[in-house]
Amino acid sequence: MSKAQTLSPLLEQCDLAARTIKLLAHPQRLMILCYLSEGSKSVGELQRLCGCSQSLISQFLARMKSEDLVTHYREGKFVRYEIRNRQILQLIRALHKIFCP
Amino acid sequence: MSKAQTLSPLLEQCDLAARTIKLLAHPQRLMILCYLSEGSKSVGELQRLCGCSQSLISQFLARMKSEDLVTHYREGKFVRYEIRNRQILQLIRALHKIFCP
DNA sequence: TTGACATATTAACAAATTATAATATGATAA
């Protein structure tokens, strides 16, 4: 029995939005997305830029991929990630305007 | 020894932004803020609108108050909450545009 | 092939969050 049946339309939308917002609600994950909003990056580049361990970056990226915030493609030895979601891009830009004036 | 010393400026900004974003990253808390973005509401009103327990609503509001997303004032028996933070209002409006088209 | 580099996955644990229940405080009306 899915929970969605009983949710008000507004709560449903908040539920959906919150699932995406959750992924931005972390300093380094947000930073990853900021960098990706400028263009695709390899895992190693993100690692250096954000100062996280390789494992942690990979886990973050996997999670963001599973929620469709990012996609990836292989380029030789490297795997490059990018934002392929108009909503996320809009959101990052809005956050930038609001928090980095 | 504070951690801030060693943070890059970008990470510092992400850190700050993420602290605020965290509070939106929950279905009912987001819903509370959506309703508050239309004007002040009492705790009881929010409780009914969001379908949360009284205790939970109070806890959410207390947390959002402690991070300066909302303020409150007493009006007789009731306590009314409102958004008193330009950034938050902008953010809620941006989210609305992006997620409720 | 093998070695080296790049990335992913898994397990395990610590820390934070969410939700519920119980109780406390504060205001008003009778």
Added chain:
DNA sequence: TTATCATATTATAATTTGTTAATATGTCAA
């Protein structure tokens, strides 16, 4: 006053998230 309604606080169990370490996989160059 006291009863009642509105809200806040506290304690705590359940769950989720964050982090590290160890190991696995995949690709290329020698």
